[in-house]
Amino acid sequence: MPNIQEIASRAQENAHKLGIQKFDIYGSIVDETNVQVDQGEAKQVKASNRSGVIVRVWNEDNTMGVTSTTDVDSSGLELALKTAYEASFFGVKEHVPDFSPEATAPLENQSSEKFPQAPVNQLIEKLVSAEKELLSAHPAIKGVPYNGLAQRDIDRFYLNSAGALRNESHSFASIYLYSKTEEENKRPRSAGAVKIDHSLATLDINGCIKEAAEKTISHLNYEKIESGKYQVVFSADAFLSLLGAFSNLFNAQNILDHQSLSKPEDLGKQIASPLISVEDDGLHQANIGADTFDDEGTPIRRISLIESGVLKSFLHSAGTAKRLNSQPTGNAGIGAKVSISPNFYHVFAAQSAQHELSLATAENVILIDELQALHAGVKSLQGSFSLPFDGWLVNKGIKTSIESATVAGDFLELLQSIIYVEKEVEFTPGGVCPRIWVNELSITGE
């Protein structure tokens, strides 16, 4: 793939040739390898080197068109610019996207560090060893059907015809291990863990094995749960996944499109318990390989979304910020219609609770470890959810795995029903969050 300067130069040449005055380009190159194993042998190895750009072009009427392409040589860029130009005449005439006013603002803490990729045989060796160790953790663990060890280098850039030019590079390594048990006269059980870090050398493989093993073993002895209303404790993973499913609450584009549970005038409203605060903090140290700019070139920053239960701000692109008289927040995804998404949630206790709660002393609470079927059981525009989960019934510290159950409720009601936010947070690949206690939710046992 050509380097950024070459792309910029080719883009300028082609734009000039086509008579295009205003354009921008977002692009990325990904180089990755991942391996999977099965019972001590390499099962599949995948390697790829892929590139792609998204080109936006504004025509003489100042309407905009877009094209994405994987062909970044001169002819590919020319075709992309031409196609985007043709599409621009069908673009919106109102609220036309524009360059971010912050596309040339200084970036905070930018580091573009890439780590050398380990050879494939080293990946296979480590994963085979991890699988072996997980299998030996308990005789009931008969397989690790879903596993993977991957490493990835990403180079990304943004440039526009007004002179903005940004680029950065990151490396990641990740491992996931999901085990499956078999015991006579018992249902198979499954649990897993995921870890991410900058490189294979620093990746906590042992931690992943330990977590997957502990969770799997804790689910071996299970019982049915009686349907009813229970006090529920969400793990960090579970709460973050639910928060992500209802992120339209903070999404300014969704709000403007009337596709959100929030309205513009809801800022300042108490939407959650005063015990909870939520930030979108893409630059958080726990966010491995954090991007420093969004797809419009806007610097990423920490945004307070909920402060002591009060809705403080929305996530903005350049366009929504203009419409709602705010600032872009570094959450934009480039496209024909600019999208908005959170970068990295940070959930924490806003204040000390009057009464601290503990799983060691609480009676008959449901501890939800992982929610499933979010794509099917969440009605994000209605605020309701009904989801299968993995978890335990906890009674004064004793955990009993739940055989099969669902949890249902309304997310806005859930936020108001938070009765305790634990002090200690957990760092997950998807965000930082403590365990969250909720007063009452409906549980249905199978």
Add this chain to the structure above:
Amino acid sequence: MFFPEDCCSQQKIEIFMLTNTIIFSNQLPTLQYSSTSEQFDETWEAPLSILLGLGRAAGADFIEFFLERHNYISCLAEDDVITSISPSLATGAGVRVFRGKADCYVSTNNLTFIGLKAALEKGLAILGLQLPTANAFIPEINLEIFRDYASRRGKDSWLGLCSSIQEMGEVLLDSTGQLQKKVSHVQSRRANYFRDWQEVLVAGSDGTFARDIRLTQSVALNVLCADGANRVSIGDRTGNTSDANFLRTWDAEKSAATVGESAGKMLYADYVESGNYPIIMANHFGGVIFHEACGHLLETTQIERKTTPFADQKGQKIAHESLTAWDEGRSENAFGTIDMDDEGMPAQRTLLIEKGVLKNFLADRAGSLRTGHPRTGSGRRQNYTYAAASRMRNTYIATGEYSTQDLFASIDKGIYCKKMGGGSVGATGQFNFGVDEAYLIENGKITKPLKGAILIGEAKEIMNKVSMCSQDLELAPGFCGSVSGSIYTTVGQPHIKVDSITVGGR
């Protein structure tokens, strides 16, 4: 003519006779190929057959190249404005190399001879194989006569015949206008269309050399309605493969009316009371029950992972005797219909279950190699960045003997699942799916609308509880995500009765 120094006369004669089909490894850097870049055709035979031969000479047991050109566009109308038109162009290739039962997959955007060779070399190196030494023979692979489904079936003209951007915009704006007329208490209206054109070329060291074009289109309507505290989001999707005129013949008014009817009923629905119920699942997208609860578990991918309870039950009864189910790629215009799979095999019609007895699994090349089940033309992938895996195509429960009235008459209290949302199945065989539109059944009659239901269960158990199948089979388009990415599939069934299932709710 160049002969190695130690070549004897007999060998020289043989080499002379085979000159057209064998090269030496030291000739590789001098080879120049200029395959047609605008489409995949016979000009690709020479470079691919050499590369395949190179892979075999390096010691690989099987090599396959998958080349792809992709032209995609989506168009979104929100209320009365077109807010997004997104064209996307892509070319890429993947090479899969097998050594014994182990394989690796390397993908690239570089479709030049050098680029494909580099990808092959990377794959060979991953499996511990090296390119042949200098002066080694590299017999090219003799590929079959070019099997071009696209040309044979007149698909080359499809892209040019599809609706223009102008037409897309007009149709979608008309449809959101229809929603305004047919739906009450509307807060927002959306219409979303995509056209996905894909040209593929598969060449394998077993001689496979085939090309196809796929044209998949879909339009979805969605409304968000609100009346005080009552809110509902309802959608309807139509899809087609193979018809360039799809958008011109799509009935927007009918689709909007369907959405309007559902939204009107569900806006004031009560939350379902959780529990175990007999249920009737509607035809059409109700087929997602079989897709999630059983279909995935009949893919050889799951046998390899040991995540299916049916792995050793071929020939045994795994479902109620009223249940017969198929998976095929042949139904005209259905969303999962393909002439050939992504490994170049013609799509077969596969009988999965016959009167409750498991008859066949769905197998791709690797699945067949590792499990012994015959290939069924089920090797599918989202695009060139994925290796193919055994996946579903058009999957449905066959028509039964009962009338729909018989099904309802058999239930005192239960739930009618008229419209399903998505679902999934886990490593343990636990499945789930959401219900978008449901009604209470009381004494055989549909009574009040219900919302917030999710159905869960065990795959092994649920198929034995499908006790009645009606005669009104209908298919519905859907998207399936799995190990080889997101692909277009069809689900389907007649109305069916499930004797008992857990319904999660409030």
